[in-house]
Amino acid sequence: MSSFHLQKAETRPSSYQRKEKSLGILCSNFLKLYGEEGVGTIELDDAASKLGVERRRMYDVVNILESIGIIERKGKNTYSWKGFGEIPRALEELKVSNDNDNGASSSLQTNGKNYPLESLRTDNRRDKSLSILTRSFIKLFLCSDVDMILLDDAAKALPGDNQDTTALRTKVRRLYDIANVFSSMRLIEKTYCPESRKPAFRWLGWKAETENGSDTAMDLNPSRKRLFGTDITNHSSKSNKVDSSTNRKSNQKVIEPIHKRDGGSEVVHDGIKVDQHSRYSSKPRGIVFGPFAPVNMSSLKAQEAERKRVTEVQETLGSGSPPHYHDSQRR
DNA sequence: TACTCCCGCCAGAGG
DNA sequence: CCTCTGGCGGGAGTA
Secondary structure, three states: OOOOOOHHHHHOOOOOHHHHOHHHHHHHHHHHHHHHHOOOOOEEHHHHHHHHOHHHHHHHHHHHHHHOOOEEEOOOOOEEEEOOOOOHHHHHHHHEEEOOOOOOOOOOOOOOOOOOOOOOOOOOOOHHHHHHHHHHHHHHOOOOOOEEEOOOOOOOOOOOOOOOOHHHHHHHHHHHHHHHHHHHOOOOEEEEOOOOOOOEEEEEEEEOOOOOEEEEEOOEEHHHHOOOOOHOHHOOOOOOOOEEEEOOOOOOOOOOOOOOOOOOEEEOOEEEEEEEEOOOOOOOOOOOOOOOOOOOOHHHHHHHHHHHHHHHHHOOOOOOOHHHHHHOOOO
16 A cells, blocks of 8 residues: 555544545545546546545545546546546446346356456456446446335345345445445435335436536436336346345335425435535535545645644554554544 | 444555 | 555444
8 A cells, every 4th residue: 555544543633523534525525626627637646635535545436436437547546537427428328238137136146256247348357346336236226116225235136145244244335335425426315215214325317417507307307216217128127136034125116205306405415415506516616625634625735734744643653553443532 | 223334454456 | 576456344433
């Protein structure tokens, strides 16, 4: 690993708040930062420092965003900005892509090494599971008529060994990561399953935003569920994958647009308010930086200072050789 | 308690 | 060997 890690529990500012460091916020900041301005090239290390996060996190965001077509990997450490306009295209492709069948099917686990749908030719034979999982997750919505999905169900439905509970747990963690960034983009939204009361996610789709605010619903009619992947030729098997100890019944048709979305101006996703409108409008303003990020991204000074500070801290506790991080940071 | 999901270790790929 | 990637899951933060 290259960059400095640190920010161990004991060094975190007492004001530390986990939520401020969520992938969703990082994603929002990232999009605002590169969103407009003809910034064509994105350097990961540069982005990491500008956004005040460790490099590792950039890989998460970048891999998810690439699945949506917003950016494209150019090479080591560099990505190019494609734009939000690519989203509809990317989604359409996912919708139609005829992989080893999208998620939802039970048949595709090649024993031994569970193998996720890989086609998605996008680019080289890169098996980034997060990318694959992201695509599969999206396809779950686009190629079926479900209105909302429980991540646990999604994990079971998506490619992989759904027998291995540990693997499932890990997959669910990843889905949370993905859901976070998509929620921040308002591509999906969190809700609760009417009957089970359990947390679930609903697909909102991407709506092109026209200058004057009028949006052009792209693949979703406000509060009109059905219509989702309904006519996609190849969605064939979408249901199945049911059962599950606790709540069998799994996804499929949970319908009932409880929280009729749209209308509202801001939605709360995990307590974080997302401004529906001014999203990525223009000018990288309103960026929400993490706890130790610079206050104003244009001032590299602040960043440098921060970095220096961080380095110091690192040195300070250098000799210690912390076998295990996650110490405490009790309450 | 149940749900979230950040954090960073570390293996593997690339150069 | 070094740097870049990113799988992975422990366990802390939240609701």
